[in-house]
Amino acid sequence: MAYAKVEHDVVIDKLMEVFRSSGYDGASMATLAQATQLKKASLYHRFPQGKEEMAHAVLRYVATWAKSRIADVPVVSDSTPEDRLDTALKAIDELYDGGRLDCILRALSHGSAANLFQKEIGAIFETLIRSFKHLALEFGHNEQQAQQLANELMVKIQGTLIVQRSLGQPSMFKAMLAEMSAKFMKTHF
Template sequence: MRPQKILDTDMISGLTNVFRDKGYEGASLNDLAEVTGLKKASLYHRFPNGKQEMAECVLNTIDQWVDDNIFHPLIDENKPAKLRLKDALKNIEILYDSGKNTCVLRAFSMHGGISLFQQQIKSGMDKWISAFNTLGSSLQLTSAESQQNAVQTLIELQGSLIVTKGLADTSIFKNTLKNIEKRYSKE
């Protein structure tokens, strides 16, 4: 068997960047092949179901990273809640490269992508809300307050990514992370 010429991590990273930048519909097979350094035939060999399978792989990879680096820290009751929040926010900044990266859930929720990935998008957003809801409960918020803060946090993160991108100003995203930390720290 011949060794792989491209590492899976590099390939997934490249695919992720194309989908973030162009969305599902906008990402052409040429774009995806070029970023991976593979010919279309080799790309189809790795992903027999084509672009949809590539997108699912990207979603699954990001989902696992977010589970490990954001959700698990938020719900880890072996650490103080404020430290959990600080760790999660640091990893959110890494995930979105200080606001430079588009959220892949947003990228897949446009046009034809929403019909293909609606369940994964909803599941991903539900996990964000659940993890921040757990944090709020650890901070002794009422159930309603925890839920409201969790939803508001998701709205602020997603909204700030769009505004940051539109204004080309990463301070917007960074300030949003600080404001989220302040809101939970006041509780």
């Protein structure tokens, strides 16, 4: 590639920001160009298929993020399960800026994008669920409990983002993460 890799990452990050806040249909080429500080024609040079290719690139970035920040935490670390859960949930908290930001996966799941990225988005959700399920197993939960906890975490992340926004109560997200953390650590006897 002829352009610097770091700059490409910055472009991806800016594209993600626009898709996340505006949605796929709400993100225009003009907006995306302004955010990346590139002209529209330059964006088409990097992403010949336009918006759709940009969204794919963003989702590849998110998939990489999920693997490195969530899935690979148990692998690279030799710390306790408590530490690894804390690290993973802190990454989630950071990703959504304490619940203030929309979820990019949801933003690319609706409107005219409903069927375009379904497969990639589903795979990312599955990666996240599998990762948190493994963590739950480490705490001593059985197979079914671990699966339920991981599913519940995903559901509550998505649901809390929506309800918190609509109710204007910015404390819900962090409270939910703390509550779910306690649920993971508390094995039932």
